[in-house]
Amino acid sequence: MTRKETMNTQATISDRLSALLALPFDQVIAGVKEAFKGEGFGTLTETDVRATLQEKIGDEIEPYSILGMCNPHLASRAIKAEHEIGLFLPCNVLVHECGGQVHVRAQDPTQMMQLAGNDALKPIADEAKALIERAMMKIRAGGDAQE
Secondary structure (H helix, E strand, O other), X not given: OOHHHHHHHHHHHHHHOEEEEOOOHHHXXXXXXXXXXXXXXXXXXXXXXXXXXXXXXXXXXXXXXXXXXXXXXXXXXXXXXXXXXXXXXXXXXXXXXXXXXXXXXXXXXXXXXXXXXXXHHHHHHHHHHHHHHHHHHHHHHHOOEOO
């Protein structure tokens, strides 16, 4: 595969794990949580990076949050296959505003699990990715998705 073909493949994969919406930031956050909940994920963490930077160093940025999503069934299977997989969990979803639009991008679990070097994780990562892609489809369908 040439470098250009590889880049095109990565862009295609990435597109299924992202969305660009013309909705209010808080509405997108709520929609992301609901879409992932519908696919069996819970929200373990919600990091408001904007508030943290403002509080810690007085820096002002547009809304920027990281959601730590976890599907307990998949997490349990992954931990049983690779006890230290917790270094790569939960599955992060970035939601940030830029130029009046809200961007949503999910971490690709197949790429994260490859870092562990354990082939037993591949089917779990593939299943997680399929569920995340379905959640992202719901997010794009539920908002005024921009291409």
